[in-house]
Amino acid sequence: MALSNRDRARLSLGIQAAIFAAIVVVLIVIIDWTAVQRSFFNVEPVMAMFPEVITVGLWNTVRYTFFGFVFGLIGGTVLALMRIASFPVYRWLATLYIEFFRGIPAILVFIALGFGASLAFGLNLSTLQTASTALAIVGAAYIAETIRAGLQAVPKGQMEAARALGMPAWRAMLTIQIPQAFRIVLPPLTNEAILLTKDSSLIFVVGMAGSAAELTKMGRDGITMYQAGMTPLVVAGICYLLITVPLSILARRMEERSPGRSSRRRPKKKATTSPVSSGVA
Amino acid sequence: MSDESANAGPMSTAPAGVVIEGLHKSFGEVEVLKGIDMSVEPGQVVCLIGASGSGKSTLLRCVNRLEDPDAGSITVGEFDATHADVNLDAMRQHIGMVFQQFNLFPHLSVLENCTITPRRVLKHSREKAEAEALHQLDLVGLKHLAQRRPAQLSGGQQQRVAIARALTMQPNLMLFDEPTSALDPETVGEVLSIMRDLARAGMTMLVVTHEMGFAREVADRVVFLDQGLVVEEGPAEQVIGAPTQPRTQDFLRRVLNPLGK
Ligand SMILES: Nc1ncnc2c1ncn2[C@@H]1O[C@H](COP(=O)(O)OP(=O)(O)OP(=O)(O)O)[C@@H](O)[C@H]1O
Ligand SMILES: [Mg+2]
Numbered sequence: 001m002a003l004s005n006r007d008r009a010r011l012s013l014g015i016q017a018a019i020f021a022a023i024v025v026v027l028i029v030i031i032d033w034t035a036v037q038r039s040f041f042n043v044e045p046v047m048a049m050f051p052e053v054i055t056v057g058l059w060n061t062v063r064y065t066f067f068g069f070v071f072g073l074i075g076g077t078v079l080a081l082m083r084i085a086s087f088p089v090y091r092w093l094a095t096l097y098i099e100f101f102r103g104i105p106a107i108l109v110f111i112a113l114g115f116g117a118s119l120a121f122g123l124n125l126s127t128l129q130t131a132s133t134a135l136a137i138v139g140a141a142y143i144a145e146t147i148r149a150g151l152q153a154v155p156k157g158q159m160e161a162a163r164a165l166g167m168p169a170w171r172a173m174l175t176i177q178i179p180q181a182f183r184i185v186l187p188p189l190t191n192e193a194i195l196l197t198k199d200s201s202l203i204f205v206v207g208m209a210g211s212a213a214e215l216t217k218m219g220r221d222g223i224t225m226y227q228a229g230m231t232p233l234v235v236a237g238i239c240y241l242l243i244t245v246p247l248s249i250l251a252r253r254m255e256e257r258s259p260g261r262s263s264r265r266r267p268k269k270k271a272t273t274s275p276v277s278s279g280v281a
Numbered sequence: 282m283s284d285e286s287a288n289a290g291p292m293s294t295a296p297a298g299v300v301i302e303g304l305h306k307s308f309g310e311v312e313v314l315k316g317i318d319m320s321v322e323p324g325q326v327v328c329l330i331g332a333s334g335s336g337k338s339t340l341l342r343c344v345n346r347l348e349d350p351d352a353g354s355i356t357v358g359e360f361d362a363t364h365a366d367v368n369l370d371a372m373r374q375h376i377g378m379v380f381q382q383f384n385l386f387p388h389l390s391v392l393e394n395c396t397i398t399p400r401r402v403l404k405h406s407r408e409k410a411e412a413e414a415l416h417q418l419d420l421v422g423l424k425h426l427a428q429r430r431p432a433q434l435s436g437g438q439q440q441r442v443a444i445a446r447a448l449t450m451q452p453n454l455m456l457f458d459e460p461t462s463a464l465d466p467e468t469v470g471e472v473l474s475i476m477r478d479l480a481r482a483g484m485t486m487l488v489v490t491h492e493m494g495f496a497r498e499v500a501d502r503v504v505f506l507d508q509g510l511v512v513e514e515g516p517a518e519q520v521i522g523a524p525t526q527p528r529t530q531d532f533l534r535r536v537l538n539p540l541g542k
Binding site for chain 2: 157162166167168171175183230
């Protein structure tokens with residue numbers, strides 16, 4: 001007996017649903033739900049953490065990330081321009097920087113700035129300075145590659161057309177190439193902001209005063225403070241999602257509308273294979 | 282040419298002539314142009330024909346210095362294009378170029394495509410630049426599409442905008458690199474007729490094309506290029522209608538009769 005395609009699809013769907021239902025039943029039976037609730041979704045520590053987790057923790061995370069991203073964007077743009085410069089020393093230096101900071105764990109940079117800077121140079125950086133500088137140093141390396149790819153994704157003919165009209169190179173860069181590259185790199189830059197948001201948690205290795213605490217520090221301190229399981233970490237995690245999920249949706253929206261996708265240009269065959277024009281003997 | 286004339290200020294709007302002497306150009310090991318001598322008289326139309334890879338685009342791009350020649354000299358009007366001190370930006374403001382792929386700026390409207398260089402480089406006021414741009418768009422029949430983005434236009438319309446954009450700079454010379462090769466067959470005519478009008482208005486034009494009908498009707502002279510050398514040149518009727526060189530005959534036979542009947 002042969003099943004029709006439709007029947008087979010229904011059967012497959014039915015089997016998947018049955019397996020899922022079985023797993024849910026097993027989980028309900030074997031898991032101690034009061035324990036889960038006590039250690040992950042305990043109401044008391046949640047109440048105790050508000051409103052500081054927002055006014056201090058979330059606020060600091062956003063601040064550290066924001067300044068890290070802004071300076072990373074500036075540094076990354078400079079590095080990207082160095083990467084495509086005609087003077088080879090610029091290219092080498094930029095490549096060296098990018099490979100170095102993409103190749104080491106970001107936490108090393110936080111440690112170096114948090115402890116090393118004061119030991120080596122007697123610099124006393126605030127938590128904001130340490131965190132956003134570390135994020136900027138690391139972020140610039142990634143952002144540089146994103147921007148370079150964006151600049152190179154602009155078709156060569158754009159620069160040529162601008163130069164052929166008589167625009168100086170810097171003017172063509174500023175009015176033709178960079179605006180087009182910017183549209184191309186907005187979605188990946190948004191993803192970069194998400195990564196930096198999460199990396200801002202690394203400042204936790206350096207330690208900080210309570211007023212400078214960001215989300216991870218607050219979550220961790222909450223565990224010891226309230227002795228009520230992991231609920232503070234869950235709260236911190238949800239706060240991160242409040243930042244990263246909207247950014248992620250934004251990036252996806254922009255990707256769907258990105259200008260490079262709807263290019264309809266298609267080069268045609270050369271005339272040697274195309275219809276002969278009229279009026280020829 | 283003397284140093285001052287190499288950096289001469291704006292040319293008049295009179296058509297400029299082009300003189301090319303002993304032009305050589307290599308890409309790495311490959312010598313693409315092997316000593317080109319040719320000229321375009323002011324107000325004349327010269328069509329460059331030749332097989333794919335013969336160096337037509339490279340020759341054209343040497344004239345406005347999108348490529349740097351290895352040897353030889355090129356003069357465009359009062360500009361010595363190959364002089365070490367030539368002000369390339371100033372020179373290019375007088376040479377319009379139209380590309381096979383149009384190369385309109387996709388992030389700008391049709392109008393902005395035509396005003397950005399006059400405004401930013403020539404420092405024209407917005408009113409003046411827009412009036413001139415709308416005038417040029419009107420001449421190519423696209424004034425009503427001034428607010429559109431290039432992506433919303435057909436290929437033929439985009440190429441007409443590209444021509445208008447070049448003309449807003451008041452060039453003394455127009456270079457065309459296979460302007461109709463990327464177009465759907467039914468839109469080729471609208472672009473060719475604008476080029477014909479431009480030629481009749483007295484513009485100096487150097488046109489790379491495979492449109493033999495256009496070359497025959499519009500060109501004052503036709504230059505046949507093969508493997509980096511000028512093989513044959515003369516009046517259009519003669520080069521296309523009665524070529525004397527075997528290589529020209531061969532090329533035309535292939536272009537005019539692709540199936541080899
Ligand atoms: N930037 C470049 N780098 C290396 N080689 C190049 C470059 N530009 C052109 N060439 C080579 O030079 C030769 C001549 O190219 P060119 O584009 O001038 O030919 P063409 O006559 O315009 O051909 P087509 O009809 O295909 O446009 C070709 O072999 C091409 O591969
Ligand atoms: Mg070509």
